[in-house]
């Protein structure tokens with residue numbers, strides 16, 4: 021692997037400074053109690069959790085940054101060997117406690133690493149973070165956005181966490197005689213649990229290690245580690261299964277399970293006989309970008325649905341509710357529309373329904389505006405027509421472009437796995453930023469810049 025200047029959520033040797041956006045396991049692969057490559061920069065809450073997750077971690081390596089404050093690192097350029105500086109600022113990612121996105125400025129250019137994030141419309145914290153980010157960017161162009169592309173596909177259409185939380189509360193209140201187990205991660209969804217606790221006026225059981233996090237957050241009054249005093253238990257995702265639910269119900273302990281996640285919340289796949297309409301679904305999304313955005317960056321924003329219909333059941337005892345700490349596709353699109361970077365790179369190398377983010381969002385990037393792309397393509401085609409005696413009018417060329425896009429889309433869709441039970445989990449995240457990163461822009465056959 022190339023030696024880097026700084027690494028974000030990647031932990032191999034070779035960089036001079038390391039950044040951790042948040043403490044979810046897929047961002048800490050390679051980090052351990054004995055890791056000691058270089059200084060590690062993270063938020064204050066993440067720093068508090070590190071000794072719990074990695075006992076014996078060398079705490080002298082930890083450098084806590086403050087949200088919304090530019091800081092400077094003095095490093096050595098890998099290419100010239102001369103001193104170089106990197107400026108960075110952290111912004112609230114609204115994903116889980118302590119999570120941040122990071123904006124970097126250095127000889128490699130101006131880069132934004134989103135980490136995992138969810139900025140919902142109507143969320144005050146997200147609005148504040150958005151204002152902070154725009155204030156930090158000012159009139160500069162962001163060269164590259166390293167994007168949380170977990171749900172960067174139009175098939176992911178789920179509502180705000182507020183709407184999903186209400187549905188979860190409704191499910192619990194409509195099962196007054198049942199015990200309830202909710203599958204959660206080792207970090208995240210605390211706001212949901214507090215909302216349930218407040219709405220039902222009960223404490224929620226969590227396992228002892230999870231209680232430490234609640235203590236650190238100052239919300240432990242809503243939780244208990246005694247199973248006998250509550251019917252609602254938040255359990256680790258690994259212990260949440262059909263088998264567990266069936267066993268509990270077999271021993272005459274009526275129990276339902278609730279899985280809060282954006283993962284199963286995909287639009288219904290059309291019947292086989294209508295497979296073309298799946299291409300139309302994504303084609304319409306593409307078309308919407310072209311027609312809806314007038315080029316001045318103030319295009320209509322995504323309006324989340326207020327009513328999401330009845331809850332979905334994965335199994336007779338299991339409800340799935342689209343409570344997600346990652347942005348849905350429309351929110352990602354609004355985010356990129358806001359930043360308008362030159363280039364985009366997905367930070368999730370393998371996710372469900374993975375499609376390269378530039379495929380959907382390239383038109384929202386600088387230099388890839390619809391009019392510019394079309395004009396440049398038409399100009400290229402016109403000059404080719406002159407030299408090659410091709411008499412096709414521009415209209416035919418656009419139709420040909422559309423046909424090619426449709427074929428590409430169908431080929432890509434054939435690789436998508438839509439099954440709720442066989443959806444691939446994300447496996448790898450992170451980025452190593454080198455001092456010559458800005459030159460790392462390539463162009464595909466359509467003239468779009470790609471990572």
Ligand SMILES: [Zn+2]
Pocket residue numbers: 042044115116136
């Ligand atoms: Zn995460």
